[in-house]
Amino acid sequence: MTTDEIGRKLVSLCKEGKNLDALASLYSKDAESVEAMASEQVPARTKGVDAIKKKNEWWFANHQIHGSTVRGPFPNGDQFAVIFTFDVTPKAGSMAGKRMQMEEVALYAVKGGKVVKEEFLYSMG
Amino acid sequence: MTTDEIGRKLVSLCKEGKNLDALASLYSKDAESVEAMASEQVPARTKGVDAIKKKNEWWFANHQIHGSTVRGPFPNGDQFAVIFTFDVTPKAGSMAGKRMQMEEVALYAVKGGKVVKEEFLYSMG
Numbered sequence: 001m002t003t004d005e006i007g008r009k010l011v012s013l014c015k016e017g018k019n020l021d022a023l024a025s026l027y028s029k030d031a032e033s034v035e036a037m038a039s040e041q042v043p044a045r046t047k048g049v050d051a052i053k054k055k056n057e058w059w060f061a062n063h064q065i066h067g068s069t070v071r072g073p074f075p076n077g078d079q080f081a082v083i084f085t086f087d088v089t090p091k092a093g094s095m096a097g098k099r100m101q102m103e104e105v106a107l108y109a110v111k112g113g114k115v116v117k118e119e120f121l122y123s124m125g
Numbered sequence: 126m127t128t129d130e131i132g133r134k135l136v137s138l139c140k141e142g143k144n145l146d147a148l149a150s151l152y153s154k155d156a157e158s159v160e161a162m163a164s165e166q167v168p169a170r171t172k173g174v175d176a177i178k179k180k181n182e183w184w185f186a187n188h189q190i191h192g193s194t195v196r197g198p199f200p201n202g203d204q205f206a207v208i209f210t211f212d213v214t215p216k217a218g219s220m221a222g223k224r225m226q227m228e229e230v231a232l233y234a235v236k237g238g239k240v241v242k243e244e245f246l247y248s249m250g
Contacts, residue, residue, distance in 0.1 A: 004248070036201040074230045074246035076161040081230040081246045083208060105199045105206040105230055121199035121206045123129070 003110040007073025007080035010108070010115070014070045014082070019060075023053055028114035036104075036122050040093055052118075064089040066099070073108075082106045128235045132198025132205035135233070135240070139195045139207070144185075148178055153239035161229075161247050165218055177243075189214040191224070198233075207231045 001009070006026055013022040033052045038044040041062070046055050065088050072082035084106060089099040104122035108115050126134065131151055138147040158177045163169040166187070171180050190213050197207035209231060214224040229247035233240050 034201065036199075071228070073248070074161075074228075075248055076159065076232075076244050076246040079246070081206065081232070083230065103196070103199075105208065107201075107206070107232065119201050121201040121204070123198070123200055 001113055003078055003080055004073065004075045006110055006113070006115065007075055007082070007108070011070055011072050011082055014084075019056055020053060023049060023056065026115050027052070028111070028116045031115055032117045034117070034119040036120055037124065062090060062092045064091060078111065079107060079109050082108070126238055128203055128205055129198065129200045131235055131238070131240065132200055132207070132233065136195055136197050136207055139209075144181055145178060148174055148181065151240050152177070153236070153241045156240055157242045159242070159244040161245055162249065187215060187217045189216060203236065204232060204234050207233070 010022045010026055013019065013025075027049045029049050030047070031049050031052060033046040033055065035042060035044050035046075041058065042055060046052050063086075065086065067087040069085045070082060071084075073080040074082070082105075084102075084104050086102045086104075087099070088102070090096050102122065104120050107119045107121060109117040135147045135151055138144065138150075152174045154174050155172070156174050156177060158171040158180065160167060160169050160171075166183065167180060171177050188211075190211065192212040194210045195207060196209075198205040199207070207230075209227075209229050211227045211229075212224070213227070215221050227247065229245050232244045232246060234242040
């Protein structure tokens with residue numbers, strides 16, 4: 001698949017809430033995930049698709065999701081961006097119980113037909 | 126300035142339509158600009174702040190701007206993203222006279238307190 005095809009497939013799966021299917025089918029085994037900031041629960045860097053899957057499962061288990069949107073992909077060369085918005089209430093951590101609306105840019109790097117890096121760009125508060 | 130401060134300043138200037146001031150004050154002399162695709166008028170890569178300024182001036186001179194929005198910055202490490210939307214009618218090229226709405230993600234890399242690279246992620250049509 002081309003970078004653009006991977007981007008379209010990823011957006012399509014995330015829109016259906018099938019983020020874990022996107023991970024399983026589109027990511028390299030050694031893919032890296034980079035958060036804008038570390039939290040008590042999630043480190044800034046996560047290496048390997050199995051660890052990224054655990055991070056995703058933690059996120060879904062620890063947030064009540066009231067709504068979300070997924071826009072993209074926005075490609076350029078061997079990378080593409082996706083814009084996510086979330087309306088969530090965290091169940092754990094310092095923000096537990098506080099409903100919040102977030103927008104973030106996710107940036108994906110592709111190599112050899114697989115996503116090798118995802119970076120989440122956002123600011124808190 | 127930190128990456129986040131540069132991002133906030135750039136967004137603030139772009140919101141006021143002062144894109145050229147952002148270029149003059151926040152960019153490295155050798156900064157590079159990368160489009161998702163080359164067109165008849167604009168190459169995929171533009172090197173140097175003077176050439177980027179010319180590209181900007183060309184864009185403003187050759188588009189009738191009905192509206193635009195600027196959201197961000199969305200930081201992560203030494204980079205930040207900004208989301209732009211445009212409602213424009215091109216005055217030249219194959220799309221001349223065709224009003225269109227666009228959304229794009231701009232990704233900025235910072236080094237030594239200056240923007241050294243801007244990349245525009247988008248798809249056409």
